[in-house]
Amino acid sequence: MAEAHPVGFQWVMEAKRRGAKVFHVDPRFTRTSAVADAYLPIRAGTDIALLGGVVRYILDNELDFREYVLAYTNAATIVSAEFSDTEDGDGFFSGFDPETGTYVQDSWQYEGHEGSSGSGHTAQERDSAAGLTHESHGAQVGGQTRRDETLQHPRCVYQILKRHFSRYTPEMVERVCGISEAQFLELARAWTQNSGRDRTGMLVYSVGWTQHSVGVQYIRTGAIIQLLLGNMGRPGGGVMALRGHASIQGSTDIPTLFNLLPGYLPMPHHAEHPSFDEWVDSIRHPGQKGFWGNARSFAASLLKAYWGDAATPENDFCYGYLPRMTGDHGTYQQVLNMIDGKIKGYFLLGQNPAVGSAHGRAQRLGMANLDWLVVRDLFMIESATFWQNGPEVATGEIVPQECRTEVFFLPAASHVEKEGTFTQTQRLLQWREKAVEPPGDARSELWFFYHLGRKLREKLAGSPLPRDRALLDLTWDYPTHGPHAEPSAEAVLREINGYDVATGAPLSSFAEARADGSTAVGCWIYTGVYADGVNQAARRKSRHEQDWVAAEWGWAWPANRRILYNRASADPDGNPWSERKRYVWWDADKGEWTGYDVPDFEKTKPPSYRPPSGASGTEGIAGDDPFVMQGDGKGWLYAPSGVLDGPLPTHYEPVESPVRNPLYGQQANPTRKMYAHPVNSVNPSPPQEHSQVFPYVFTVSRLTEHHTAGAMSRTVSPLAELQPEMFVEVSPELAGEVGLAHLGWAHLVSGRAVIEAKVLVTDRLTPLRVDGRVIHQVWLPYHFGFEGLVTGDSANDLFGISLDPNVLIQESKVGTCDVRPGRRPTGPALLDLVADYQRRAGINPGRGWGSSPIPASVSVARRVRWPARSGTVCRRVASICWVCRTTTPAL
Amino acid sequence: MFRGSLAWEGVSGLGLRTFIEGWPVYRQLTGTDPLGRGAAAKSDGSRALTARTDTADSVARSVCPYCAVGCGQRVFVKDGRVSQIEGDPDSPISRGRLCPKGSASKSLVTSPLRQTTVRYRRPYSTQWEDLDLDTALDMIADRILAAREQTWEDVDTQGRPLNRTLGISSLGGATLDNEENYLIKKLFTAMGALQIENQARI
Numbered sequence A: 001m002a003e004a005h006p007v008g009f010q011w012v013m014e015a016k017r018r019g020a021k022v023f024h025v026d027p028r029f030t031r032t033s034a035v036a037d038a039y040l041p042i043r044a045g046t047d048i049a050l051l052g053g054v055v056r057y058i059l060d061n062e063l064d065f066r067e068y069v070l071a072y073t074n075a076a077t078i079v080s081a082e083f084s085d086t087e088d089g090d091g092f093f094s095g096f097d098p099e100t101g102t103y104v105q106d107s108w109q110y111e112g113h114e115g116s117s118g119s120g121h122t123a124q125e126r127d128s129a130a131g132l133t134h135e136s137h138g139a140q141v142g143g144q145t146r147r148d149e150t151l152q153h154p155r156c157v158y159q160i161l162k163r164h165f166s167r168y169t170p171e172m173v174e175r176v177c178g179i180s181e182a183q184f185l186e187l188a189r190a191w192t193q194n195s196g197r198d199r200t201g202m203l204v205y206s207v208g209w210t211q212h213s214v215g216v217q218y219i220r221t222g223a224i225i226q227l228l229l230g231n232m233g234r235p236g237g238g239v240m241a242l243r244g245h246a247s248i249q250g251s252t253d254i255p256t257l258f259n260l261l262p263g264y265l266p267m268p269h270h271a272e273h274p275s276f277d278e279w280v281d282s283i284r285h286p287g288q289k290g291f292w293g294n295a296r297s298f299a300a301s302l303l304k305a306y307w308g309d310a311a312t313p314e315n316d317f318c319y320g321y322l323p324r325m326t327g328d329h330g331t332y333q334q335v336l337n338m339i340d341g342k343i344k345g346y347f348l349l350g351q352n353p354a355v356g357s358a359h360g361r362a363q364r365l366g367m368a369n370l371d372w373l374v375v376r377d378l379f380m381i382e383s384a385t386f387w388q389n390g391p392e393v394a395t396g397e398i399v400p401q402e403c404r405t406e407v408f409f410l411p412a413a414s415h416v417e418k419e420g421t422f423t424q425t426q427r428l429l430q431w432r433e434k435a436v437e438p439p440g441d442a443r444s445e446l447w448f449f450y451h452l453g454r455k456l457r458e459k460l461a462g463s464p465l466p467r468d469r470a471l472l473d474l475t476w477d478y479p480t481h482g483p484h485a486e487p488s489a490e491a492v493l494r495e496i497n498g499y500d501v502a503t504g505a506p507l508s509s510f511a512e513a514r515a516d517g518s519t520a521v522g523c524w525i526y527t528g529v530y531a532d533g534v535n536q537a538a539r540r541k542s543r544h545e546q547d548w549v550a551a552e553w554g555w556a557w558p559a560n561r562r563i564l565y566n567r568a569s570a571d572p573d574g575n576p577w578s579e580r581k582r583y584v585w586w587d588a589d590k591g592e593w594t595g596y597d598v599p600d601f602e603k604t605k606p607p608s609y610r611p612p613s614g615a616s617g618t619e620g621i622a623g624d625d626p627f628v629m630q631g632d633g634k635g636w637l638y639a640p641s642g643v644l645d646g647p648l649p650t651h652y653e654p655v656e657s658p659v660r661n662p663l664y665g666q667q668a669n670p671t672r673k674m675y676a677h678p679v680n681s682v683n684p685s686p687p688q689e690h691s692q693v694f695p696y697v698f699t700v701s702r703l704t705e706h707h708t709a710g711a712m713s714r715t716v717s718p719l720a721e722l723q724p725e726m727f728v729e730v731s732p733e734l735a736g737e738v739g740l741a742h743l744g745w746a747h748l749v750s751g752r753a754v755i756e757a758k759v760l761v762t763d764r765l766t767p768l769r770v771d772g773r774v775i776h777q778v779w780l781p782y783h784f785g786f787e788g789l790v791t792g793d794s795a796n797d798l799f800g801i802s803l804d805p806n807v808l809i810q811e812s813k814v815g816t817c818d819v820r821p822g823r824r825p826t827g828p829a830l831l832d833l834v835a836d837y838q839r840r841a842g843i844n845p846g847r848g849w850g851s852s853p854i855p856a857s858v859s860v861a862r863r864v865r866w867p868a869r870s871g872t873v874c875r876r877v878a879s880i881c882w883v884c885r886t887t888t889p890a891l
Numbered sequence B: 001m002f003r004g005s006l007a008w009e010g011v012s013g014l015g016l017r018t019f020i021e022g023w024p025v026y027r028q029l030t031g032t033d034p035l036g037r038g039a040a041a042k043s044d045g046s047r048a049l050t051a052r053t054d055t056a057d058s059v060a061r062s063v064c065p066y067c068a069v070g071c072g073q074r075v076f077v078k079d080g081r082v083s084q085i086e087g088d089p090d091s092p093i094s095r096g097r098l099c100p101k102g103s104a105s106k107s108l109v110t111s112p113l114r115q116t117t118v119r120y121r122r123p124y125s126t127q128w129e130d131l132d133l134d135t136a137l138d139m140i141a142d143r144i145l146a147a148r149e150q151t152w153e154d155v156d157t158q159g160r161p162l163n164r165t166l167g168i169s170s171l172g173g174a175t176l177d178n179e180e181n182y183l184i185k186k187l188f189t190a191m192g193a194l195q196i197e198n199q200a201r202i
Ligand code: SF4
Pocket: A098, A863, A864, A865, A873, A874, A875, A876, A881, A882, A883, A884, A885, A886, A888, A889, A890, A891
């Protein structure tokens, strides 16, 4: 955190000054470790084992915040008798379908709800990254649930949790993660001792957690701990995601993502959502409790904002205009489709995939096979010049005279040359004033897209084609100003906020959204940012003039609420858990919730409220159910639906690992998304043969002085000067083993690429003893590329493409490689080296690794022990299983 | 300041006091600036200097463009150019601080490496050419329409609507404003382009 979010880290130091104990868990000793109370080096990719150890420590010693856990979580809820755990399935939950590599989730449900998982579509849910739609709300649960308040029922969540994590002992943590028992116990003790009525503990993570084939389950494990310890919805608690770009939160809320529409409404799927009603019902789940009951109003109001007068209740608000998903349309699928010549044109808007995305070679080969490419950036980035200066030009794979891609480079306006809002990592919108005009041809994206849309509509005017109606009927009449006819960002923000169609008056709260076409709302979770016709995101009341919550600085979604689910900061009766942790509470005299923050609860619903039987929507949420977006109002220790790789986190090894999974026969996440494509490959891991060809673990992260793919830092002289060269950090032990000299050169080889870097021999990296042997890890910054003031090989070139099944994010924080002294070969010899490694490792790119259909030639081998469905058989082919990607059957 | 000591012999009583009071160490020990980082360290030379922030024509309240902490910035403008970018002391998030990247923001926006004109690379060409911005916009619009034409899908095999093109992709948004992301998504959705992604997927 000190390294990548330095100014945010001042608050950790502030807490430390007041007595907080800071633990830093990282494969590499960083600037954060230097000031932490304890530094725990960990083997990359094993965080679930560590955190699972903490869960076990809490449950075994009964250190959970029992009153909170009983009232606010689903610990007491009883799960279906059909559920079976990974403990019984050697790494598989019940319901696994080996043909698709996904789960049928019926058996994971609460007792009596077996049919309500929406299951049978998990392969489709994976393709559409459906997990992302749960960012603002939980998955569904209908009706009442059975509970055992004594937590003794063998099938209550509490007992299931206990059994699931029973083998995550301190010894196992040491064996898997390389963290000593003593260090682990110090962490577990401090965390539990600093949680409860009077104290709260916080868990902070960054992108390093999301870039794993089990990334979502990392975060789930953290959330389980925080729920067990009563740290959610309370000041000083929570699971805090530190995101990496100025408005990456905003671009998720108002998504430039294929599977979402603004406010986490799903992009329609051709088979699931043929009609408006089916689409809306898939979001609101008729009969379900919680705030999503109003989904129809949010959906209708969005379409009204898009298509204005053309959108009427009679034509389902032009729902028919929306494009439909049929499968996985994510960025990695797109890149493979580019290589295959299926994509004509590509826009890059302030993003540099040639350096920043996994498998840089695939990225560049894809861009070299387009009809046209539009790059909008401040600087001439690698993704604009791959055809001229890229590594594939050196190897002869891209020949400029033969590269057909037409490239438009359009200069972009910087953050001081336009006005608008960023949403920072705590959901806080801050408006930026424009300081100066952009230079030359530089323009904002607002300008580019507004005028592009204007031109498209002009060119299509009068078109009789049905497909052009959506463009021609679009509301696209933003006022412009200035010498370049810049559209008004405030006008766009007003549309995002939403307004009454008849009067144009801005809405103040999403509760005012209507399903009858009388309101238009661009992003319902942002409603209120323009309340009272005032740009609330522009508020800049000094911190010296308000309390510590600082509610009058910017505006946080939803409803300017700074801590989500803050009803949980009061006990079930509505009183603060303690004076010290007072935040939001029930004022019995006034009959309303009050506090330092905007209460995350219906203002006048008393703690004693109990829903009438059969109640749905917000009416179904009891006065002591703080998690109002969840179908049962509870915090989910166990997720009966919505998480595609299991209701509970399970330790799987990274897709590429030198270590056999010490906990289960199943080596890696069985539901991960893989692509069988000639450019893609996976280095072998045990129990496959040849894993020793890539004996070392590598991980990548940021330096303080650089920013992601380097376009905004390797081009800026003070930053380039501070970190001028690509390097690799290796431990003295590894340097000795491989023969590396400090400040000399090394090259690293994976099944995809070979890159070189200067060697930094340092004890910032610790060889770890894992499962009885020594594992060496190396670390690289991923900021370097071939353009800018300072250049170097790109670390992301080493990675292949394997994705988390929930959100389709790639595993690019851990992989295996070989490390060799000296510089890498150049030209075609470089390709020969990679090919030689592939041959030695038995890698046959594009074959045997994908989630593609199993070939007809596969012979039935034997029945599996954990039949997902009766009659399921092992699909092992020749040497490698198509399902589990192992060489030995799990039996 | 130290040059005064050369005239030591000639100073009168009053002159001596002025001299001693003019001595930074004395001011540091006796004045309100014991750390010697403000008034005590001033010289005639430094007194004549003015901060860029004092002479700015205007100040814009802004936000750091790098990571998602969202540190407050004040952007100082002189003669239509950015003259300085500093941390905003009013911000409850950053309390006036900026890290090395945030502090380099002025160098970022005024970098001589910034591209300020449209560049165009024809298919199979080995070099860049110049292109007029409006022409570029027009050419891009034509290519979008052609890609839709070539790859448009009205319905699936069972006649259910698809309304889309898989011939167009886009990547980016995490470094952009909410208002920009809104227009990007709105326009692409209306043109039937589904494959819109950004750093949040990466
Ligand atoms: S080898 Fe066969 S039994 Fe073993 S995990 Fe794969 S499919 Fe199941």
